[in-house]
Amino acid sequence: MKRLVFHIDVNSAFLSWEASRRVRDGKDDLRLIPSCIGGNPEKRTSIVLAKSIPAKKYNIRTGEPISMALRKCPDLVMAEPDFSLYDKCSKAFIEICKSYTPVVEQFSIDECFLDMSGMERIYPEPIKTAYEIKDRIKSELGFTVNVGIGSNKLCAKMASDFEKPDKVHTLFENEIPDKMWTLPVSELISVGKNTAVKLEKSYVRTIGDLAKLSLQNIQSIVGNKFGEQLYYYSKGIDESPVLDVPSKAKGYSVETSFEDNITTREQAHKVLLSIADSVAFRIRDDGAKAYCVAVNIRTNDFRNKSHQRHLDIATDITTEIYSISKVLFDELWDGHSPLRLMGISLNDITREGNEQMSLFSASDKNKDKERKIDKAVDNLRNRFGTAIISRGLNSENTARIDRKHKAQFENKRKSNNGSKQ
Ligand SMILES: [Mg+2]
Structure with missing residues (x-):
């Protein structure tokens, strides 16, 4: 079929x-003026998470400090990130997509794949249907999307990345030579900066150049496994199915993707703090706690990695979740691969009010203090909206909790190693 x-x-x-x-x-x-999403402008410690097209003209880059962005464009309008708004908007557009096909795979907070195979009877004209979805999202929700159409996920995703915004593009098999092979090789999905440099050194400049090479040739440049993937991708071949995974009802997760990559640990930690803040607010709002914290990242060559830690005592405390996430992230990231996406998920959820007595009872006083801060922040947010307050970095408290978690993980690892021997 x-x-x-x-x-x-x-x-x-x-x-x-x-x-x-x-x-x-x-x-x-905001889309029509130089503007960006980034933390509290008064603190000037936060970074640009997203920017408008007029802001791009000032060479403002995602991931750079707000203070630098303001030097490039003093009139830049700033808005604080509001992950609960993003969550709502994300759910709303996915809901519209689901009314067209039952098989929808959410790929990130702002992207999804729809499997429209075998639906010719209901939707005989796919391009018309794509326009309908795009226009419905625009008129009902007030924001624009690009729709890419192809015979697999790779071609559909490549197509949606053609001219933006508010467009529908196709990339069918017969269009591959004209629309795909003419593009620079760095535009091929999964080709990151390092791979592009390696390929260009071997005189592979366009996706078409890559498609002409033999499998062995490509493998000799980028290695066997990745070489095989690039061999097929360059020809527009991708057999991966659209996975219709039911949303994780039991866990809580927040993730964010970047148009430009995150490249420094400092930027990454700031992003983690704002994600931890948001996911912790949600879990507390539901009166739940998590026994497992996981961090996931996607590098710019589209490799996903994740790392998790089980806790002896369930948590809902922002600084604790942030500090665990930071340890996980530092273990997960090689320190140089540019990051496209970062997320934190809280799993293994409990709703029992009484916390198991801690063996580290000395730290309970500090936990109480953290809880009081969280509660105060939550109250403000519930009254005035989530954007009212955002967390600062590097407080003395965070540093103390960081040290505690690093030591705990180190001990756990030692005892695990010990039991294996
Ligand atoms: Mg997007």
Whole structure:
């Protein structure tokens, strides 16, 4: 059976979502002025998470400190990140997509694949259907998306990345030579900066150049496993199915993807703090706690990695989740691969109110203090909205908790190693 896949990608998601809320409230449209999403401008410690097209003209880059962005463009309008808004907008557009096909794979907070195979009777004209989905999201939710259409996930995703915003593109088999082979090789999905450099050194400049090489040739440049993937990708071949995974009802997760990559540990830690803050707020809001904290990352060659830690005592404390995530992240990341996406998930959930007595009872006083801070922040947020307050970094408290977790993990590892021997 011939497959048909749509890839739907929200244009500048965080910025569009904030902009559409402001437009609804009768305020200026952030998409039309130099603007960005980034933490509290007064603190000037936060980084740019997303930017408008007019801000791009000032050479403002995702991941750079707000203070630097302001030097490039003093009139830059800033909005604080609001992950609960993003969550709502994400769910809303996925819901619309699900009304067209039952098989929807959410690929990140602002991207999903739709398996439209075998639906010719209901939707005889796929391009018309794609326009309908795009226009419905725009009119009902107030933000724009790109829709890519192809016979597999790779081609659909490549197509949605063509001209933006608010566009529908196709990349069918017969269009591959014209629309895909002419692109620079760095545009091929899964080709990161390092791979592109290696390929260019071997005179592979376009995806078409790559498609002409033999499997052995490509493998000799980038290695066997990745070489095989690139061999097929360059020809537009991808057999991976659209996975319709039910949302994890039991866990809590927040993730964020970046248009430009995150490249330094300092930036990454700041992003982790804002994610930890958001996911912790949600779990507390539900009166739950987690026994397992996991961090996941996607590097710019589209490799996903994750790392998790089980805890003896369930937690819902922001600084604790942040500090565990940081340890996990530092173990997970090689320190140089550019990052496309970062996320934290809290699993193994408990709703029992009484916390198991801690063996580290000395630290309980500190935990109480952390809880009081969390409670105060949550109250403010529940009254005035999630954007009212954001966390600062490097407080004395965070440093103390960091030391505690590093030591605990070290001990655990030692005892695990000991028991294996
Ligand atoms: Mg997007």
